Amino acid sequence: MTWNLTPERFAALVADAVRAPSMHNTQPWRFRLSGQAVDVLLNDDRVLPVGDPTGRAARVACGAAVFNLRMALAVDGTPAAVRLWPEPDVIARLTAADARPATPAERRLYAAIPRRHSNRDPFADVPVPADARTGLVRAAHDEGGWLHLAESAADAEATADLIREADRLLRSDTGYLTELASWTGVGAHATEGVPRDAGGPEPDQYELLTRRDFAGPATARSFEREPLIAVLGAGGDLAGDQVVAGMALQRVLLTATDLGLAASIFTQPIDHPDTRERLRAVCRQPFPPYAVLRLGYGTAAHRSGRRPVTDAIVPPG
Template identity: 45%
Template sequence: MEGPRPGGTGPSALPVRRRADEAGGMETATFETLVGEAVRAPSLNNSQPWRFRRLGDTVEVLLDLDRVPPDADPAGRLSRVACGAAAFNLSLGMAVRGRSVTIRPTTEDLVVARLVAAPHRPATPVQRRLYRVLPARHSNRSEFDDTPVPAAIRDELVRAARDEGCRLDLLADPSTVDTVAAIALLPRATDPVLGVLSGPGDRRDDAVRAGVALQRVLLTATAERLAVSVFSGPVVEPGIRERLRTAVGHGHPPQLVLRFGYAPALAPTARRNISSFVYE
């Protein structure tokens, strides 16, 4: 989903005036730090199609329509996936700072998710582990080596998606691998591992849930020192997407094709100034 893209030039890319801490519940410095962590999420062509707004103890994730790629993402579904991934990062940052929240995806036009206060509970060891590797996560399009991914790590990746209400199929059958690789225009290979992330449905809020699951999977892979490539091409055109669904062999709508393996680390792609993401 990521790739080089310069900062936007439309109105939504300009710095906005931030209010004083009249909303209550969170200091400006804390909010900006959280936003800076949230935007480490992946997005199609590094489009960064998100904005963030605090309303008391609630934080809203908004879709920045000026940043949705019209040709590569005509329905805005992949941009909602990206916003869901950013929401997951935000929830981790809040959890480790003692703010328990629940992510509530929506079907609204602009507000795609709300992070609402939940009964207080300490951050879990998993949340702390994923938060620690958040700065290191990035998509890796370099050549992977042929080191097999251990079965225990594969199981952990599958479980990460399932824990967020989605499904990650790591392909093992050679025929299915060949078919999906051909659909995604990738070289045929079982190591690195080829996988398909599917959502619970195909509504707007399901795309956000898929983004939450995507980021949890990506951070889990990062914690295990795996490289990951994310491919959105096979899920943009409806006919190709249906071929992918048929190849995987279940009724859940595919959201992305992922490749897991081992490769040299690369530098993460740049992000815009934090002020361009804050909506007041």
């Protein structure tokens, strides 16, 4: 089975792929049409040297972009087979699998791609129902990941404490603060970074979950008292596991969007090795986590921009 990927169709696929989330909206990915295969590459120039020195978060972001590509191809009836790290510089290679109609789930997840974005504003004090929680856990599992829901007050408090501690540790590093400031508070029409209007209100010390300071407006807004807190992980911590974690993360986020839920991502406890290990213990998992999610019912919020599709495309080599 082969695809007929014209340059126009390839550009449309990339436009879907780049809607994936990335740390500080750095968009650390590149895409190359190699014959009839699509290669996903890491753009080393867009890896945060202080916030993401090992490139772990960038590889997670690339995994999320891979998932978007899979859904875009599936709805065309031309699903993809994915091979991770077929070459040292290729994170994932997508090739044609047997043609088949898209499943209803694939159609819903694809339709959620343009609607999904991080929502850093307050959510309603409305609990997420049990069936939705089950669906989110299943979404992570379907991609080879795991999702631990902080169902008990003890788990929620322990996770919140680790976010708060990690944020304090990270903010003690002037290099981290400088890097954060360079990617946040950008203009509303910026094609990278987190715009001021999308950063949520200025963080308040009394919030349960300590948010990064994305230079949002200093407005007094009360956050929900009991957000649904979820921790996402995968089956290991090697480079391939990090890509799998990204695919699992994006499936969870798109599932949440399809269910009418909003989400924001916290990675402070992931970015510090001590708090990451302690968070793993809180989740009672054998492998370390990759993200903490806050999920709930939100209102319309501003979103971050994206660079031109042409900037993310690498000519065939």
